[in-house]
Each structure stands twice: as structure tokens, then as C-alpha cells.
Amino acid sequence: MFRLADSYHEPHVRDMVHPGRLTNAEAEKLPWRIARRRWLIRRDKKNLRRRQRIDVRCAGQPYCEKSSLVDSHTAGHVQITADHKRIVVLPKNLDFDDNYEETASHFRALRLAAQSGIRLKRLRFDKIRYISPSAALVLASEVDRWNQKIGGTLKAAVETWDENVKCLLCQMGYFTLLNIPQPTSPPARLKTTFLPFKRERIRAPDSGKRAKELRQEIERITGIKIKRNSLFEGLSEAITNVGHHAYKDATSFTVPQWWLSASYDASERRLCVTFYDQGAGIPKTLPASHIFSRIADYFEWWADSRKIRAAMEVGRTSTELTERGKGLGNLLEFAKAYPEGSLSIYSLKGMYRMNSSGVGDGAVETTECRDYQTSIGGTLIEWSVRL
């Protein structure tokens, strides 16, 4: 805890150095030692006020020297223990659809820690009561990157977790990520099943095989043969795009990978497939394409959601046939292959969603866009269909 200089409290010194009691002319006549002392006291008071402001943002904990974890998005998400260790407390509802800002800002805290080289002691999962498949995948990727960049594994006190959440995260592969022994108790009977996430380096030789494995696992848990070619089209395009665009400006912090998972809600017969990369994002990489390079100057001012929409529209209209698009337009095919389906793309601070009902000529498509304060840290693609 900071203290003012001891000599300040001596009456005769305080009279001489107190800024309010001397005029400028008088101050200029002071011996240099006294003048320097005055300057040091003013500087220390200023620093003390600044640190008090940071203390408030650190939830009243002692001043954290590495305050790079704290900004307007992550304030309050990082707790400092009595022994000055940092822990991230995940919130009750991790869902990009219903609780985007809180979800994304907690993940941002983890991302900043990995970027800054700050060792976190623990991730607290005990407050989580719901985690969506997409949020679970993005969190897994952040933990995965933290493990790869910082080294070691984040700790988690699994005995305090909600049972349903424990079962879901175990299914997805978190216990391996967190280096926690698999639970021995029987798994909770849940209406939703998470498939283990897959990850692969960009441009890996066998990327297509990961997509095939996922399809086979989906068919195993659902008992239903899905439209494999539509799913493969979307995943193939997502994987190819990541290799071409997402990590062009990779830094030492970047892990050029993609992550893939799926979940199935048996009660609603709803299949959700999610794909995530931690790359530059569609809004940043789009201007490099030959179409948008011509309007790059105007493009810069567009919101992220509008840029994502533009990328999707170009992919759909770049050819004359409306039945099929190229590039990002291919992502829509799996959502359109079923009577009720949707495609959501979150990239940086924007979101684009296409909802499709009906198939063939009778299909009705609606789109929506949203923009947020906090970046998702890459691009998340989510297909949701009712089988």
C-alpha cells in the first residue's frame, strides 16, 4: 500500500512543501531539495488517486500491478485473492444469444491474460447454470490457447460445479483441457448431448476427415442420417476460408487453429454445429477481396454486422444461379436443407443470422443483424437445424 513521504508529516517541512501555501515566486526561491520534494509529493498524490480508481475497478482488491486485464469490458471479471493470485469467475449464463456482452467480456478477460502472459490461478465454473454449445466451444478454444501460450493448465474446482454443467463440459472434453480426472459418478441424464470438440491446425492435410468424423458422431448420437453433403459443404468452406484469410497477420500470440463441435437436444430434435477460429475476423479480412477493395474507403465505416452481411450477400449473388452461391454463401446450405434451420455468424463485434423455414421453392428466409460492444475474438459460425 502506498504511503506519502515521511518527511511530509513534519510541520516545518509541510509548511514549506505544501503546494497551496507558496506563490510561484516564493516556490522558485526554494532550495532545489525542497522543490524536488514538492514535486515528488504532487506526483505521489496523483499516482495514489489513479491507483484508487483502479482499486475500485478491481472490485476493491489491492492494486494489481498488471492492470492490463482490466478495461471497460473486463472490469469485475477478474478477482484478486489475498495472495495476489488472479482468478476469472465465469457467470451464471454463458450464452451468446441471450447474454452476449457478459459472455464475451469474460472470454475477453481470459484472452487478455493469455496475450499479456499473465498467469491465472483458476477458472471458476461453479456459478454457471447454463452454457450454450457455442459459448462452450469458444471457452474451450480460449482455455486451449491459454494452455498452449502460457503453459501448464488452468485449475478448476470441479466438485463445486453444477452437475448438469459438469456432465456437458465433460462430454465436450473440458476435463482433458483442464487436466482434471474424469468423474467416476454416473453421468446426469440430460436432454442435450455435447460432442467432444475437435481442433486442427489450418491447412492440415486431413482437415476434411475431421468433418467426416463429426458427421459420423452426430449420426451415432441422433440415430438419424443427416444431409452429409450440405454439412460438408459448409464445413469445407469454413475450413478453407480460415486457411486463406483468418490468420494472414498472425502474431506470436495467435494459434492458427480452428475448433469444431456439435450438440444435440433430443427433446427438440435440434442439432447445433459450431465452428470457431481466433483469426482476424470477416470485417477485417473482407476489404482485401477484389470486390470490396474498390469501396474499401467507405467500407471502413460500416458496422461489423453490415460487413458480414455484405460478405454473405456477395457470396450468394456473385453467380447468376440463386440456388447456389460461392464462398461464404455455401455456409447457408446446411441451414436451408431442413424445414427449420438457421445460420449465425458472429465475427468481431457483429452478428449476422439467417433463419430459414420450409424447403425448396416454398422456403422463407429472414435475416437479422446485431452489433455489440465486445469482440468475440474471431469468427464463430453456428448451424442450428431441427432434424
Add this chain to the structure above:
Amino acid sequence: MVSATLNNLHHIKIATEFSDTPLGRYLTDSNVSGERFRDEFLVPALRAEQQVVVDIDDTEGYGSSFLDEAFGGLVRKGYFTAAALHEKLTIECTDPDFSIYERLIWRYIDEARRQAA
């Protein structure tokens, strides 16, 4: 590469002779990219034989990047003209879900323009 050749008819089944998970456009994307299929399978077969049949059934599916580079690239890279391909190349599929890919292949071929030298 083992492909059936019968009476100057060259038959290529992508799923068994190349990959059942073809993915990517360029050689750097994967080892089963459209560029590799074009350069190692299609071009030699089209140059050597009078007729080439490509069976597209039984794969996981095709991304537009793969098809465009594999087939559209035949014209863009100057190997063949679109008219020549219409005479020499046949796309074969029996799966109704894959019929869209046959249409896409011909569209990519017809839309492709030879790149400037």
C-alpha cells in the same frame, strides 16, 4: 493413380481414387485440394484420352472452392477451352443429392475465362 481406361474412355471415381473428403482450393489448403485433383488426375486424363468420365458419387460432399478450382481451373489455367470440355468430359452421378454438383461443375467451366499469360 489407377483409373479405368476402356476404349479411350477414362473413368475416374473421386471417392475411391482421390479422396472421400475432398477439401480446399490450392495445394496449400490440404493434400486433397481441387488444384491437386486437377493437375494430377484431370489434366493427364483429358490429354491422354478422348473421353473422360468423372464419377462424383460417394464423397462427403464438395465445397465450391474445390469444384471451381478443379474444373473451372481447367479453363482458367488455359489447359482446355470450355467447348473442348463439353466434348471430352462427362460428369456421372446417381445420388440425387449430388446432382447439384454436376450443374455447378458445368457452370464453373462455362463461367471460367482464361487467365492472362
